[in-house]
Amino acid sequence: MTQDEAILLLEYVAAACPAQRIGEHTPDVWGELFAPYALDEARTAVLVVARQQPFVAPADVITEIKARRAERIELANVVYDGDPLETGAESAASVRELIRAAADGLTGPSSIRASLGAGDRLALPPGADHGPYEGRAAAVRAAIGKMPADRAPGTDPRGRACRRCEAAPGSSCIIGGRRSRDVHPVRLEDTKRTAAGLPLLDHDQEQARIKAASAAALDLARDDQEQEVEAS
Incomplete structure (x- = not known):
C-alpha cells in the first residue's frame, strides 16, 4: 500500500x-x-x-x-510439483510465491500448483535465475495463472455476505465466536437460490414460519397426549 x-x-x-x-x-x-x-x-x-x-x-x-x-x-491447498533442475533455493522461492499468490486471492478454493513438464523450467526474465530470485515471482504466477479474486455469489457461498452473522463477501462465517470453514445454512441457501435464478427468502419471515410450525406441532402433540390421558 x-x-x-x-x-x-x-x-x-x-x-x-x-x-x-x-x-x-x-x-x-x-x-x-x-x-x-x-x-x-x-x-x-x-x-x-x-x-x-x-x-x-x-x-x-x-x-x-x-x-x-x-x-x-x-x-x-497449495501443492508444488517441483523441478529436478532447480536448486533448493529456487524451489523455496517458488513455494513462497505460490503461497503468496494464494493469500492474495489469485486462486480459487482448490489445489493450485505450478504445472511443469518433465525437465521444463519456469520461464524467467534474463538475469533472474540468480541473486534474490525476483523474477521467480512473476514466473510462478504466470505458471498458475491469475484467476479472479472475487468469488462468484451464484456458485460460492463466500462470494456473498451472510445474512446470519453479517460476514462480508470473501470472509467465512462466524460460528461459535470464531471464523469457520463452514457457512451458515442461510448463506448456502441464498447461493443455491441465486444459482437457480430464484428470489431470496425473507430470512425473518422464514424463521417466524419455522417457529410457528414448531409451536403448532408442539400444541398438536400436547392435545394428543391429553386425549390419551382422558381416554385412559
Whole structure:
C-alpha cells in the first residue's frame, strides 16, 4: 500500500466511524503499518471490524487481514510439483510465491500448483535465475495463472455476505465466536437460490414460519397426549 492509498483507507475509516479521531500524522503511521498489504483487502477488513466495534484500530484490521489470508492459503491447498533442475533455493522461492499468490486471492478454493513438464523450467526474465530470485515471482504466477479474486455469489457461498452473522463477501462465517470453514445454512441457501435464478427468502419471515410450525406441532402433540390421558 502506498502513502496515497493509506490516505484513501483512512477516508474509508472516517466514513465508517465518524467519531474516530484522525490526526495530522495518522496517515503517515497508517501508511507504514499497512505498507505490506493491498488497499482492497485493507478496506474489506475495515468493513468487518467496523461492524463489530465503534472504532477501528490498525491492529484489529491487520488481524482480520491476516486471518483472511491464512484462510485463503488453507482453502487453496497449495501443492508444488517441483523441478529436478532447480536448486533448493529456487524451489523455496517458488513455494513462497505460490503461497503468496494464494493469500492474495489469485486462486480459487482448490489445489493450485505450478504445472511443469518433465525437465521444463519456469520461464524467467534474463538475469533472474540468480541473486534474490525476483523474477521467480512473476514466473510462478504466470505458471498458475491469475484467476479472479472475487468469488462468484451464484456458485460460492463466500462470494456473498451472510445474512446470519453479517460476514462480508470473501470472509467465512462466524460460528461459535470464531471464523469457520463452514457457512451458515442461510448463506448456502441464498447461493443455491441465486444459482437457480430464484428470489431470496425473507430470512425473518422464514424463521417466524419455522417457529410457528414448531409451536403448532408442539400444541398438536400436547392435545394428543391429553386425549390419551382422558381416554385412559
